[in-house]
Amino acid sequence: MREPVTLLKALPRYDVFLEETKDFPHLDASACYTFLQLLKTGDELLALDNQILSTFGTRHGRFNLLMMLKHCTVGTTTPADLAEKAGVTRATITGLVDGLERDGFVERCPDPVNRRSVQVKLTATGQEFLEKVRPDYCRWFTSVVETLNQDERQQLLVLLEKIQIRLGEISNQYRRTANQIPAQL
Amino acid sequence: MREPVTLLKALPRYDVFLEETKDFPHLDASACYTFLQLLKTGDELLALDNQILSTFGTRHGRFNLLMMLKHCTVGTTTPADLAEKAGVTRATITGLVDGLERDGFVERCPDPVNRRSVQVKLTATGQEFLEKVRPDYCRWFTSVVETLNQDERQQLLVLLEKIQIRLGEISNQYRRTANQIPAQL
DNA sequence: TGACATTGATTAGGTTCCTAATAATTAGGT
């Protein structure tokens, strides 16, 4: 149905790491458990989202590309730009556009100015598809979030933002060192 | 590097759904935003985790399978059991075991009692690999979680649990109806 | 102008996931 990354349904992994406690001051049961729960929740959410999308005959990649074409009016819609916005490689965009073009949801238009470049455009069929799917997609994600009240949503957003900031730091630091010191994290 | 599901780096998607507000009482800006942030954080976390694992020459699927073989001492280690524990299909396990066996981390042992069945066993090489990788993996996930204090971790765990419960409900409900009513969510 | 690097998109090949179909073995019912 989708790609659940082989994460554990019954995450039995955290105790494995506790042996390292002496070397890692921040490492305790709560740290391990929090990390793994976060990974697990993310995995399950992504899996279910993809499963829902599958019932519409689409998936994350394609759905998101269509959404971007419909609503990201800033910037161009070249594969390069789309890849940047989506956070995937250009090669991935090429593949997705191939599929969407085959299905008639999208078309490639040559750029008259720069002959290397291509503009990806949503077709009428693509538009209709999005309109058709939107209510069901709304129903799905509404039903996830409604389990939290306004306070809880706010709390969650604050916590997620902290984590995202940290992920950004780690990612940058990792990207920097990866070019110099091999895999010292 | 990994599979970031083509989620938006700059999630511009939530406004798209607000038009539906009239039909969905729980749908407001905060609901959309919360959902998308959750999806995004999950995606980024999974992506970075996979990227870290890549520097060790492994990935989620393989790493997790090795972990399960080392620590899930309950139950057997047949492909069927491993698939169940990992939450993926048996076919996926077959593929992962193929790769791990090729690399010498794992071996298939025929079951003398049930000739259909196979036991997957960790080799010495596999053990050594896990030992080697563990400190680096600890360093990575410690550095994610240490951005939250004990209170915040607790808060987050509570919220994640609520969401997981809801995901479970949706998933069950979805699975039930999928066999009867076609795709009414 | 001509060599060289840069920048678009694509292609080729690999991974991890899926579903559906297949093959072999075991279990159950009459």
Next chain:
DNA sequence: ACCTAATTATTAGGAACCTAATCAATGTCA
């Protein structure tokens, strides 16, 4: 005993991601 069911693992084929290599067009600059 035998036919059918169920169960085990695998294969085949497809999707969305990746990296690295390729190819065409553009920019740079001596």
